[in-house]
Each structure stands twice: as structure tokens, then as C-alpha cells.
Amino acid sequence: MAETSPASRTVEQAALQAASLVxxxxxxxxxxxxxxxxxxxxLHGRRRAGTGENFWQYRRFLGGEPAARVDWRRSARDDHLYVREREWEAxxxxxxxxxxxxxxxxxxxxxxxxxxxxxxxxxxxxxxxxxxxxxxxxxxxxxxxxxxxxxxxxxxxxxxxxxxxxxxxxxxxxxxxxxxxxxxxxxxxxxxxxxxxxxxxxxxxxxxxxxxxxxxxxxxxxxxxxxxxxxxxxxxxxxxxxxxxxxxxxxxxxxxxxxxxxxxxxxxxxxxxxxxxxxxxxxxxxxxxxxxxxxxxxxxxxxx
Missing domain, CATH: 3.40.50.410 (von Willebrand factor, type A domain)
Structure with missing residues (x-):
């Protein structure tokens, strides 16, 4: 039987390691x-509102805020207006x-x-x-x-x-x-x-x-x-x-x-x-x- 080459052994070992990891x-x-x-x-880090990509929470709409900030889909569920806040980007x-x-x-x-x-x-x-x-x-x-x-x-x-x-x-x-x-x-x-x-x-x-x-x-x-x-x-x-x-x-x-x-x-x-x-x-x-x-x-x- 032909001896397995070092390259083949390396590939086989990699495959076994990958299977074990999975x-x-x-x-x-x-x-x-x-x-x-x-x-x-x-103790390390706090979630906070700000400009970012990920949704953080809904909060009540405050008087004086632009109406464009209202999340109308969420607000339609009850009698209050809500703003969709995003996580702080920093x-x-x-x-x-x-x-x-x-x-x-x-x-x-x-x-x-x-x-x-x-x-x-x-x-x-x-x-x-x-x-x-x-x-x-x-x-x-x-x-x-x-x-x-x-x-x-x-x-x-x-x-x-x-x-x-x-x-x-x-x-x-x-x-x-x-x-x-x-x-x-x-x-x-x-x-x-x-x-x-x-x-x-x-x-x-x-x-x-x-x-x-x-x-x-x-x-x-x-x-x-x-x-x-x-x-x-x-x-x-x-x-x-x-x-x-x-x-x-x-x-x-x-x-x-x-x-x-x-x-x-x-x-x-x-x-x-x-x-x-x-x-x-x-x-x-x-x-x-x-x-x-x-x-x-x-x-x-x-x-x-």
C-alpha cells in the first residue's frame, strides 16, 4: 500500500479537526x-439612546419633538405616541x-x-x-x-x-x-x-x-x-x-x-x-x- 503523503495527511487532519469543531x-x-x-x-458599558443602526427601545413621544420621529406602526397599538430609539453608535x-x-x-x-x-x-x-x-x-x-x-x-x-x-x-x-x-x-x-x-x-x-x-x-x-x-x-x-x-x-x-x-x-x-x-x-x-x-x-x- 502506498504511503500517505504529508500533504494528504495535513488535509485529512484538517478535515477531522473541522468535523470535531462543528x-x-x-x-x-x-x-x-x-x-x-x-x-x-x-460594570462595563451601558446601553444608551443615540444615532446608530440597531434598535434599542421604544419610548413615549415628547411634546415639541418633530412629528417625523413618531413610529406610527407601534403607536397604532394603543392610545400613546412612541418614538423608535436606536443604540448609541459610539x-x-x-x-x-x-x-x-x-x-x-x-x-x-x-x-x-x-x-x-x-x-x-x-x-x-x-x-x-x-x-x-x-x-x-x-x-x-x-x-x-x-x-x-x-x-x-x-x-x-x-x-x-x-x-x-x-x-x-x-x-x-x-x-x-x-x-x-x-x-x-x-x-x-x-x-x-x-x-x-x-x-x-x-x-x-x-x-x-x-x-x-x-x-x-x-x-x-x-x-x-x-x-x-x-x-x-x-x-x-x-x-x-x-x-x-x-x-x-x-x-x-x-x-x-x-x-x-x-x-x-x-x-x-x-x-x-x-x-x-x-x-x-x-x-x-x-x-x-x-x-x-x-x-x-x-x-x-x-x-x-
Whole structure:
């Protein structure tokens, strides 16, 4: 039997990942809704009347207003005149990017894959923000929107994405008043992650970098002969006594994070480490409390 070519294996792997993402999406959407409902919110952003595209509410017509403002269809339902108000068009914009690359499929024990945690957090945060009057977009996939079905819209755009996701967000230019939330494991070279933060912050946008990791990636609980493989490039490394690597691994991990944290703090961004054995609600609350705080949370980049 002819050996499968690397290109064919890549296509097959992509198809399996896409099928897995599609099948998991309804469950993740429901989980995000549940978590968002359990987190107290309302501190960030307020819906208000103004000039915009989206309907907000009806209110009573006030004397002295132009008659052209009356919504006659709504007013015909009872004895009062009503005006159709739209949402304030200057709502805050938040860009949320979840890393869906192959390395995010990693999970140990009964814990959820990192990809699922990134998606659930992205959806739940978007739901909270839109309910608070903000606009949410996904870099490279979806323009900012205040649609009340924001979770479903995000899910649809991710499922229908035309190509494999990258390990870092696509280049884009957030406005100076925008905020950026990056959710991934960030195992790319630290210099590349730092460069991406610098590029996104160059226009003045505030941001939050969330490194989502499986506990095994923190503690390196391996021993004996172990074969490690790169889920993205396919490189393999076999070691005899894995436990002898533990100290070196911890040192390299600390160095890697120090570069990312330094870049984040330099631009007033926050850096958060989240393990998948911790509840998603803890991360959601931590992020939500930081929104709009600028660099206030940058130095407190611990576990969440």
C-alpha cells in the first residue's frame, strides 16, 4: 500500500479537526450561555439612546419633538405616541481572538481541550459585553457587531472559516479606543508573540493576553521514555528519562512567559495564565473586571 503523503495527511487532519469543531459547537454555545449567565455583570458599558443602526427601545413621544420621529406602526397599538430609539453608535469595540490551531486540542485526564476553553470563554465574554452595550468582532472572521445573537454569529463564522486557523491572530488594526482579547496557548516563539502584541498595541488599543494551558504543560509530570510531538509541524522528539528534563523545562517556561509578560506590560496590556483544571467562570470574571481598565491589570498577570 502506498504511503500517505504529508500533504494528504495535513488535509485529512484538517478535515477531522473541522468535523470535531462543528460537532462540538452547539454544546460549547450552550455552555458559554450558562457561564455568562452565572457571572455578575453590568460594570462595563451601558446601553444608551443615540444615532446608530440597531434598535434599542421604544419610548413615549415628547411634546415639541418633530412629528417625523413618531413610529406610527407601534403607536397604532394603543392610545400613546412612541418614538423608535436606536443604540448609541459610539459603543466600545472589543476584538476577541480564540486560538483554534492544532496545539489547542491538547488535553490530559478528564479536562477539556484548551480549544474548548478558549471558545467557551470567547463566547461567554462576547455575550456579556454585548448585553452591556458593546460591540464585539473576531479578527479576520467577523466585523464588530452588537447583535444580541452574537454567540451564534461568532460560532457560525468560526465554523465556516475558509482555512486552517493560525497560532497567532491575523494582522489587523484595532482603533485606539478598542480593546483586544487574545486567547491561546502561545507556544509560538516568544519573540513572535511579543512582536504581535507590539503590532496590535501600536495604534493605542488596550489588550489582554490569556495563555490557556493544560496542567501537564505547567508541571511536566512525565517520566521514563516519552515521545513528544509537535501537533503543528509534526516534529518528534524521544527522550529516555523525561523526569530529568523537569527543571530545564520549568526554566524555559519561565523565560518564555517573561518575554510575553514584558511585552504586554510595556504596552499597558494584561497577561493572564489560565489552567484548564480551573473553572471557566473564574477566567471570565477576571477578564470582565479588567475590561476598560487599560493597563490597570497588567502587573497582576497571575493565574485566573
Amino acid at each position: 460537532s462540538a459547537m452547539p454544546r460549547l454555545v450552550l455552555e458559554a450561555r450558562r457561564i455568562a449567565s452565572s457571572v455578575a455583570h453590568g 459603543a466600545h469595540t472589543v476584538w476577541i481572538w480564540p486560538d483554534l490551531s492544532p496545539s489547542m486540542d491538547y488535553a490530559t485526564g478528564n479536562r477539556p481541550p484548551k480549544r474548548e476553553r478558549a471558545l467557551v470563554t470567547a463566547f461567554a465574554l462576547a455575550d456579556l459585553l454585548v448585553r452591556g452595550g458593546e460591540r464585539v468582532g473576531v479578527p479576520g472572521l467577523m466585523r464588530p457587531s452588537a447583535d444580541r445573537r452574537i454567540v451564534e454569529r461568532m460560532a457560525e463564522n468560526i465554523v465556516l472559516a475558509p482555512k486552517l486557523p493560525a497560532r497567532l491572530p491575523p494582522p489587523f488594526a484595532p482603533a485606539p479606543t478598542a480593546e483586544v482579547v487574545l486567547l491561546g496557548d502561545f507556544w509560538s516563539p516568544a519573540s513572535e508573540v511579543a512582536a504581535q502584541i507590539t503590532a496590535l498595541a501600536s495604534g493605542g488599543a488596550h489588550g489582554h493576553v490569556v495563555q490557556i494551558v493544560d496542567p501537564a504543560e505547567e508541571t511536566f509530570p512525565f517520566s521514563g521514555r516519552i515521545a513528544f510531538s509537535d501537533p503543528v509541524g509534526g516534529d518528534r522528539l524521544t527522550v529516555g528519562r523525561a523526569e530529568s528534563w523537569c527543571d530545564d523545562y520549568a526554566l524555559k517556561l519561565a523565560e518564555h512567559r517573561a518575554v510575553i509578560r514584558a511585552s504586554a506590560e510595556r504596552h499597558g496590556w494584561s497577561f493572564i495564565i489560565h489552567r484548564t483544571d480551573q473553572p471557566a467562570s473564574a477566567l471570565l470574571l477576571s477578564l470582565h473586571m479588567r475590561m476598560g481598565a487599560g493597563g490597570a491589570g497588567a502587573a497582576a498577570g497571575g493565574l485566573a
